[in-house]
Amino acid sequence: xxxxxxxxxxxxxxxxxxxxxxxxxxxxxxxxxxxxxxxxxxxxxxxxxxxxxxxxxxxxxxxxxxxxxxxxxxxxxxxxxxxxxxxxxxxxxxxxxxxxxxxxxxxxxxxxxxxxxxxxxxxxxxxxxxxxxxxxxxxxxxxxxxxxxxxxxxxxxxxxxxxxxxxxxxxxxxxxxxxxxxxxxxxxxxxxxxxxxxxxxxxxxxxxxxxxxxxxxxxxxxxxxxxxxxxxxxxxxxxxxxxxxxxxxxxxxxxxxxxxxxxxxxxxxxxxxxxxxxxxxxxxxxxxxxxxxxxxxxxxxxxxxxxxxxxxxxxxxxxxxxxxxxxxxxxxxxxxxxxxxxxxxxxxxxxxxxxxxxxxxxxxxxxxxxxxxxxxxxxxxxxxxxxxxxxxxxxxxxxxxxxxxxxxx
Numbered sequence: 001x002x003x004x005x006x007x008x009x010x011x012x013x014x015x016x017x018x019x020x021x022x023x024x025x026x027x028x029x030x031x032x033x034x035x036x037x038x039x040x041x042x043x044x045x046x047x048x049x050x051x052x053x054x055x056x057x058x059x060x061x062x063x064x065x066x067x068x069x070x071x072x073x074x075x076x077x078x079x080x081x082x083x084x085x086x087x088x089x090x091x092x093x094x095x096x097x098x099x100x101x102x103x104x105x106x107x108x109x110x111x112x113x114x115x116x117x118x119x120x121x122x123x124x125x126x127x128x129x130x131x132x133x134x135x136x137x138x139x140x141x142x143x144x145x146x147x148x149x150x151x152x153x154x155x156x157x158x159x160x161x162x163x164x165x166x167x168x169x170x171x172x173x174x175x176x177x178x179x180x181x182x183x184x185x186x187x188x189x190x191x192x193x194x195x196x197x198x199x200x201x202x203x204x205x206x207x208x209x210x211x212x213x214x215x216x217x218x219x220x221x222x223x224x225x226x227x228x229x230x231x232x233x234x235x236x237x238x239x240x241x242x243x244x245x246x247x248x249x250x251x252x253x254x255x256x257x258x259x260x261x262x263x264x265x266x267x268x269x270x271x272x273x274x275x276x277x278x279x280x281x282x283x284x285x286x287x288x289x290x291x292x293x294x295x296x297x298x299x300x301x302x303x304x305x306x307x308x309x310x311x312x313x314x315x316x317x318x319x320x321x322x323x324x325x326x327x328x329x330x331x332x333x334x335x336x337x338x339x340x341x342x343x344x345x346x347x348x349x350x351x352x353x354x355x356x357x358x359x360x361x362x363x364x365x366x367x368x369x370x371x372x373x374x375x376x377x378x379x380x381x382x383x384x385x386x387x388x389x390x391x392x393x394x395x396x397x398x399x400x401x402x403x404x405x406x407x408x409x
Contacts, residue, residue, distance in 0.1 A: 132196030138186035264302030286318025
């Protein structure tokens with residue numbers, strides 16, 4: 001399905017009805033169409049998720065900011081990095097145009113102050129983050145993974161730690177160790193700074209992507225009964241399946257996290273083999289676990305709370321809530337794919353920006369608190385481009401002064 005076909009499809013009222021489940025006949029028609037055209041199902045799913053996310057509650061309030069932001073995205077200067085996302089952006093633009101046309105919301109601002117801020121911000125621009133992290137071994141030795149060359153970077157207690165050619169950290173039990181019992185497990189820590197991210201392959205083959213300002217603790221080798229790690233920040237996990245030796249029983253994989261703002265902070269996410277994202281920053285009001293594949297159990301023993309998640313669901317723990325809800329999985333893992341997807345209030349969005357560009361957000365008197373944003377932009381763009389996109393609502397000014405972003409009405 002090429003770009004033109006997709007845009008035409010987004011102009012079909014029956015397709016919109018199918019996506020929003022507004023007409024049973026249209027739903028049945030498109031279900032049959034997908035069966036007859038299975039090769040188009042992945043693209044249809046993307047478009048359907050997009051249209052659904054753009055038509056959530058408070059659409060009138062959000063339409064203004066989303067439509068303007070997406071128009072700005074289309075018109076942004078040529079030096080902005082797309083990272084082969086042109087087709088994806090066209091989906092957003094086309095779908096947004098249709099959704100907002102249907103709800104009767106056409107807003108476009110010519111905002112002189114915004115352009116003035118954009119020019120000023122470019123003069124003091126800040127580059128995006130990249131692959132940066134610090135590895136702390138059990139003996140306290142610190143290794144800057146950004147500077148480390150490919151190959152073996154450390155060895156401890158029968159385990160070798162290497163950096164691959166593409167920058168990943170890989171753990172492997174040394175072949176000289178006759179059995180796993182000869183290997184002593186010790187705790188290692190990887191810390192990503194602001195403007196940093198990193199990916200590590202654990203001894204069991206589990207892959208973990210770490211977002212900025214994240215601390216991840218894990219043993220150099222797992223025991224045969226349980227695999228447990230600790231997370232403070234945000235990470236995406238692809239957990240490898242592993243059986244207990246001599247049995248068909250799977251070895252559990254447990255992620256211990258915290259829930260900010262609670263006296264009993266410890267939360268446990270238990271899986272067997274699955275793909276999921278965890279956001280548990282201390283400056284976020286809730287810890288959010290989003291499941292993409294498999295199943296997970298999230299528990300908070302001190303509060304006698306427990307919930308099972310299915311693919312496409314997320315657990316929100318915080319501000320008095322412990323709720324399972326449908327998830328926008330694309331938005332949840334956008335950071336891992338190199339993007340910002342904003343579908344939230346401005347303060348939540350700016351926390352993401354602050355971590356990735358290592359800036360302080362300073363709210364001035366009268367700064368908006370509940371302004372809703374919607375849009376997409378690559379995390380490889382400079383800060384001025386991201387701020388310009390957010391300013392396109394016409395409801396907020398964002399001025400860069402040194403490493404501070406001043407937020408005003």
